[in-house]
Every structure is written in C-alpha cells, then in structure tokens.
Amino acid sequence: xxxxxxxxxxxxxxxxxxxxxxxxxxxxxxxxxxxxxxxxxxxxxxxxxxxxxxxxxxxxxxxxxxxxxxxxxxxxxxxxxxxxxxxxxxxxxxxxxxxxxxxxxxxxxxxxxxxxxxxxxxxxxxxxxxxxxxxxxxxxxxxxxxxxxxxxxxxxxxxxxxxxxxx
Amino acid sequence: xxxxxxxxxxxxxxxxxxxxxxxxxxxxxxxxxxxxxxxxxxxxxxxxxxxxxxxxxxxxxxxxxxxxxxxxxxxxxxxxxxxxxxxxxxxxxxxxxxxxxxxxxxxxxxxxxxxxxxxxxxxxxxxxxxxxxxxxxxxxxxxxxxxxxxxxxxxxxxxxxxxxxxxxxxxxxxxxxxxxxxxxxxxxxxxxxxxxxxxxxxxxxxxxxxxxxxxxx
Numbered sequence: 470x471x472x473x474x475x476x477x478x479x480x481x482x483x484x485x486x487x488x489x490x491x492x493x494x495x496x497x498x499x500x501x502x503x504x505x506x507x508x509x510x511x512x513x514x515x516x517x518x519x520x521x522x523x524x525x526x527x528x529x530x531x532x533x534x535x536x537x538x539x540x541x542x543x544x545x546x547x548x549x550x551x552x553x554x555x556x557x558x559x560x561x562x563x564x565x566x567x568x569x570x571x572x573x574x575x576x577x578x579x580x581x582x583x584x585x586x587x588x589x590x591x592x593x594x595x596x597x598x599x600x601x602x603x604x605x606x607x608x609x610x611x612x613x614x615x616x617x618x619x620x621x622x623x624x625x626x627x628x629x630x631x632x633x634x635x636x
Numbered sequence: 637x638x639x640x641x642x643x644x645x646x647x648x649x650x651x652x653x654x655x656x657x658x659x660x661x662x663x664x665x666x667x668x669x670x671x672x673x674x675x676x677x678x679x680x681x682x683x684x685x686x687x688x689x690x691x692x693x694x695x696x697x698x699x700x701x702x703x704x705x706x707x708x709x710x711x712x713x714x715x716x717x718x719x720x721x722x723x724x725x726x727x728x729x730x731x732x733x734x735x736x737x738x739x740x741x742x743x744x745x746x747x748x749x750x751x752x753x754x755x756x757x758x759x760x761x762x763x764x765x766x767x768x769x770x771x772x773x774x775x776x777x778x779x780x781x782x783x784x785x786x787x788x789x790x791x792x793x794x795x796x797x798x799x800x801x802x803x804x805x806x807x808x809x810x811x812x813x814x815x816x817x818x819x820x821x822x823x824x825x826x827x828x829x830x831x832x833x834x835x836x837x838x839x840x841x842x843x844x845x846x847x848x849x850x851x852x853x
Binding site for chain 1: 656664666668
C-alpha cells in the first residue's frame with residue numbers, strides 16, 4: 470500500500486475511488502473526500518482495490534452522502550460556508566430521506582454528518598407523541614400495557630399530550 | 637429495500653435524544669425498550685446537565701450521590717446544595733411539571749415562579765453585621781427591587797429605583813440585594829430571599845449561582 474506521505478499530498482488529491490451503490494450505479498469520488506468516512510478509509514487502507522461496493526446504500530442516498538463528503542473535503546471552502554452547507558443539506562428533507570441518510574452515515578461512519586442529521590431529527594422529534602415516533606420509525610412497541618403504564622407513571626411530569634404534535 | 641430503521645444502533649438514538657430536551661427524552665423512553673435504554677443513558681443526560689456540573693458536585697458540602705446522570709440531573713433539580721464550604725448556596729430550580737411542560741425550553745433550567753431563599757446563622761459569620769429588628773414585621777419594607785436584566789433606554793426611567801447587576805471578574809452577573817445590621821447577638825437567622833414579584837409565569841434560562849453573605853468593610 471502506498472501511503473500519502475510517501476507520494477506527497479498532491480498525488481493523493483488526484484487519486485480517486487469508485488463507489489457503487491446497491492442499485493449498481495457508480496460514483497467517482499476523490500480519495501480526500503472518501504477518507505472522511507472512517508469505513509471507506511479503512512477499506513482503502515486494507516486493499517488496493519479502487520472500487521468499493523456498498524450493498525446497503527441506494528443511489529439517491531449515496532449521491533447525497535458523496536455531495537456532503539466532497540464539500541467537506543474541499544479545502545477552498547471556509548468553515549462558515551461548510552456550516553451553511555450543512556444546514557442547507559438537511560433543511561427541507563423528508564423524514565424518510567433522513568432515515569436512510571442516518572443508516573448510510575452509520576454504515577460509512579461519517580461522524581460530522583451523523584451529528585448534523587441527529588440534530589435535524591431531534592428538532593423534528595421534539596414535542597412529538599410517542600405514537601408518532603413509533604409510526605414514523607416503524608418501531609414495535611415491545612412493552613406490555615402494564616409496563617408501559619408504569620413508565621408513564623414514573624415520568625409523569627413529562628406528559629402533557631395537549632402540547633404534543635402528531636404530524 | 638426494506639425499512640431497516642429499527643436496526644439503528646442505540647448509540648444513534650442516544651445522539652438524537654441528547655439533542656432534544658429532558659422532557660422529550662423522558663417521554664420517548666416509552667417508545668420501546670431500546671429507546672428507554674437510550675433515553676436513560678449517561679450520554680444523553682450529560683448534555684442536559686449544566687456544563688460545569690462536575691465543579692458544582694465537587695464543591696458541594698454534602699456529598700452528592702448518584703448512580704446515573706439522569707439521577708444526578710433530578711437530584712440537582714429537587715434539592716438545594718451548599719457549595720464551597722458553605723459559602724455558596726446553590727438552589728436549583730423546579731423543572732417543568734406537566735402543567736408547564738411547554739415552557740421547558742432551556743437545556744436544563746426551568747423556574748415556575750421564583751423563590752430562592754438563603755439562610756445563615758449570624759454566628760457563622762465572624763464580624764458580620766445583620767439587622768434583626770423584630771419591630772419591622774413588614775417584609776415588603778425591607779425588600780428592594782432588583783432588575784436582573786437591564787432594560788432598554790426607553791424604559792430606563794422606570795428603573796431608577798432598583799439595583800442593576802454588574803459583571804464580576806469570573807463572568808457571573810452580581811447584584812446587591814441589600815444590607816443587614818445585627819445588634820441582637822448571635823441568635824436567630826438572617827434570611828435573604830429572591831422572589832419574582834412582577835411576572836409570575838414560568839421562566840427559563842436563569843442560572844442562580846448562589847446568594848452570598850459578605851461582611852461589609
């Protein structure tokens with residue numbers, strides 16, 4: 470494996486990798502962008518192969534993640550610009566889109582994107598009914614009715630359904 | 637692709653919940669067992685605690701015992717603690733009960749009405765002087781009006797009568813609540829009390845470091 474140090478940063482910048490989504494589409498990504506993902510970095514360190522196949526990330530999501538990585542790998546952009554890009558990036562995105570983004574973030578281990586998406590999801594989940602969260606996240610309620618009632622009783626102060634939203 | 641969202645690691649659910657509020661996190665524990673475990677994790681409650689909680693806990697006169705950060709959060713909310721060898725009295729605030737839940741905006745502070753009391757035995761304070769005048773039963777006469785915030789210039793004329801806070805070297809805003817003179821010996825207690833009298837609704841965002849008694853030079 471040829472490391473960045475031996476060949477110099479200029480060569481490393483020019484290098485690129487091909488990432489293939491589960492739909493079969495391929496994306497050409499600069500290595501400097503790819504290594505912002507801890508998982509991709511690991512793969513690139515372990516093998517010479519420049520083609521990485523991601524079996525659980527679809528086209529649409531992968532394109533978004535790559536746009537994110539490329540922007541953040543761009544040394545020409547100021548931190549302020551990157552921050553406003555982050556805000557733009559998650560604003561107006563459907564909850565479903567964010568869900569897939571979270572999964573991709575988890576698979577690819579992109580910490581800063583993970584925080585950005587978590588913040589956005591937290592903003593959406595604030596003041597939402599438990600039922601709303603179960604429905605949107607497709608989560609099975611695995612409590613018995615008695616157990617659920619007991620938890621609601623213990624944290625009774627947190628309940629004021631009149632204030633909560635279901636959409 | 638099936639929706640595999642339920643397979644999300646607990647860590648990520650914690651990431652999300654730590655960016656909501658104590659109220660949301662407590663409520664969303666009911667979603668499922670996995671959520672409960674995430675919602676009660678230290679990672680979440682660490683974010684809700686005041687950033688200097690370690691200092692608050694370490695300077696407490698009586699040991700603050702807790703096994704989880706959530707427990708610590710609520711013990712700080714419920715019971716006042718003495719700090720710094722008793723020099724400071726740190727009364728934490730009531731958190732929002734169900735009635736005021738919508739007011740629970742701050743990260744960790746919520747006051748429903750405000751009434752912070754500090755008491756000291758005069759003999760604890762060598763050389764200090766306190767008024768202990770039983771004839772003066774009308775507390776209002778002794779009370780001074782404090783403006784915790786400077787209002788803008790237009791309202792300036794209204795607040796000539798009250799004390800305004802000044803910034804101390806350590807960054808806290810400090811306001812003088814009054815003076816006491818004691819000529820009745822060592823018995824009894826001096827009481828200082830900070831009460832909201834104008835707007836009685838819920839408040840948030842106020843952090844009271846303490847009420848300090850100082851001998852006057």
